[in-house]
Amino acid sequence: MEQQVKSYLALLEKEIARHNYGRQPASLYEPIRYLMGLGGKRLRPMLTLLSYSLYKSDVKSILPYAAAVEVFHNFTLMHDDIMDKAPLRRGHATVHEKWNTNTAILSGDVMLIKAYEMFMGLEPAVLKTVLRAFNQCAAEVCEGQQWDMEFETSPTVTEAAYIQMIRLKTAVLLGFGLELGAILADAPEQDRKALRAFGTSIGIGFQLKDDLLDAYADPKKFGKQVGGDIIANKKTFLLIKAQEQAKGKQKKELQAWLEATRFSKKEKVTAVKAIYDDLSIPTLTEKKINSFFTKGFNQLEKLSVAAAAKDTLRGYTQALIERQS
The missing domain is CATH 1.10.600.10 (Farnesyl Diphosphate Synthase)
Structure with missing residues (x-):
């Protein structure tokens, strides 16, 4: 089990590092590479690979789609950190602290767009099924964040x-x-x-x-x-x-x-x-x-x-x- 997880984690890190996300203006894309490079457990894409491996063995074929889940997760973190006024993320300065709030908002927006783009390699019928599930999940994450903020004053x-x-x-x-x-x-x-x-x-x-x-x-x-x-x-x-x-x-x-x-x-x-x-x-x-x-x-x-x-x-x-x- 441990060896399989280590192997999948190495594949995920390589896939995540492979993406450039964009080039110009550098101030828009560098924060994305910075946040994605801070590591973490990669829990969500790991679960995607482990779930897939229950049925098929060619996990390398789905790495871009597992990575899309991690890009979306980090988009939520970038915006959450702004709302929470958090100074640190994984022991390093948050994007809005290292750059500024407006940059963090825009870089987060691009991350959401890139997550969708990363799904575009799917066959049309599969893409429709994936996006329907993803859209529901993404909206619910935003609903949860709004409830969390409302609870602060309740x-x-x-x-x-x-x-x-x-x-x-x-x-x-x-x-x-x-x-x-x-x-x-x-x-x-x-x-x-x-x-x-x-x-x-x-x-x-x-x-x-x-x-x-x-x-x-x-x-x-x-x-x-x-x-x-x-x-x-x-x-x-x-x-x-x-x-x-x-x-x-x-x-x-x-x-x-x-x-x-x-x-x-x-x-x-x-x-x-x-x-x-x-x-x-x-x-x-x-x-x-x-x-x-x-x-x-x-x-x-x-x-x-x-x-x-x-x-x-x-x-x-x-x-x-x-x-x-």
Whole structure:
């Protein structure tokens, strides 16, 4: 499994590096090459290749289409970073910081166009199917981002609303990546649906795990400030459940920290985590995470391929689930 994943990752990096995206003006295209060159897990295109490999072995033939998924993902990151006023991406300056906001907007726009262009090598009938699924996914990602921004000014957010937001903003693109591999392999319709559902469920689980790690990860492994969501009053699953369950003194204390404008970051993180611990929020979150992972893996049982064929996809996903950073 590990060797296959390494091999696919090398193919993806070579494919991504092959694309120039455009030449002039250099200030429009250099930011794209910069962001695409920053690396990352390449999770979404990897899922496309692993999904395709369930049915066919010539994964090299679909590399441009898997790379298109990564270009679209990075387009969303470039624009998200502007909206979040984020200074860093993967440990390097974000595009709007390194260049400027207007350039980041336009470069992101071109990335979206290039993602569509990269699909144009498909046969017309397949292209129509791919674009129909891609268009739905792309619109949903934008819907999710809008909900996320609206949640910033909402006094409270329900668990159901939050799950729906992360489904749209994060999870549906994993689902599309897997469905794309199945479409390109001419897999049965029921397999396409099952793979999309698998990706969507594990995508929700991954985001919930990120929520938990942000508060409870080992700082030495996490690679960024632990408790950043708490400091920023970000409405994560943990905070939403704490607001639902806190009573009396705990509720007043939690609200006081949410309303505080001047505070010690370390003190706030410690105090809010103490409330989470008293309410068993970490255990509750783990239970919710596992429910989505279980739901996702149950979808794999519906696939019309031999059990052994699913081992690499299952193993790759399981390794991501078990990460601690």
